[in-house]
Amino acid sequence: MSDKSILEQLDAVLEARKAESADSSYVASLYAKGTEKILKKIQEEALEVAMAAKDHDHQANSENQAHLIYEVTDLWFHSLVLLAHKGIASDAIISELQRRFGLSGHDEKASRTES
Numbered sequence: 862m863s864d865k866s867i868l869e870q871l872d873a874v875l876e877a878r879k880a881e882s883a884d885s886s887y888v889a890s891l892y893a894k895g896t897e898k899i900l901k902k903i904q905e906e907a908l909e910v911a912m913a914a915k916d917h918d919h920q921a922n923s924e925n926q927a928h929l930i931y932e933v934t935d936l937w938f939h940s941l942v943l944l945a946h947k948g949i950a951s952d953a954i955i956s957e958l959q960r961r962f963g964l965s966g967h968d969e970k971a972s973r974t975e976s
């Protein structure tokens with residue numbers, strides 16, 4: 862078992878895929894198709910998250926919960942692919958979440974309109 866978090870491990874794989882061929886790697890195939898294709902995947906995955914969340918609203922059972930988790934994971938994964946494509950590691954997102962931690966969304970929005 863690795864000491865590294867799954868995000869760190871995935872970052873390393875996403876970086877390494879930059880040297881792989883599109884035939885051998887799904888991630889490399891997305892890089893080869895470029896930003897527009899990655900964004901299209903993110904849009905598709907976001908739509909699938911919305912549909913899964915609505916199914917869960919309609920019927921909150923373990924199957925629909927698992928489906929929602931699966932679709933959000935697809936969305937996170939493709940977002941990480943976009944970041945890697947742009948040369949950004951996932952720890953930048955972790956740092957931004959840490960920076961925001963404890964700061965109320967209402968307070969943050971108010972500080973934006975005041976300045």
Ligand SMILES: N=c1c2ncn([C@@H]3O[C@H](COP(=O)(O)OP(=O)(O)OP(=O)(O)O)[C@@H](O)[C@H]3O)c2ncn1[C@@H]1O[C@H](COP(=O)(O)O)[C@@H](O)[C@H]1O
Nearest residue numbers: 871874875878885886887888889890902905934935938939
């Ligand atoms: N976590 C994931 C992961 N999650 C989802 N997916 C893929 O994302 C795709 C999303 O599903 P879709 O049905 O939308 O895909 P699709 O129909 O093939 O896509 P299109 O042809 O329509 O664009 C599927 O091909 C999934 O297999 C992932 N592919 C890879 N990873 C990770 O990335 C690593 C590198 O993957 P490769 O580059 O393929 O080796 C893997 O070892 C995993 O750790």
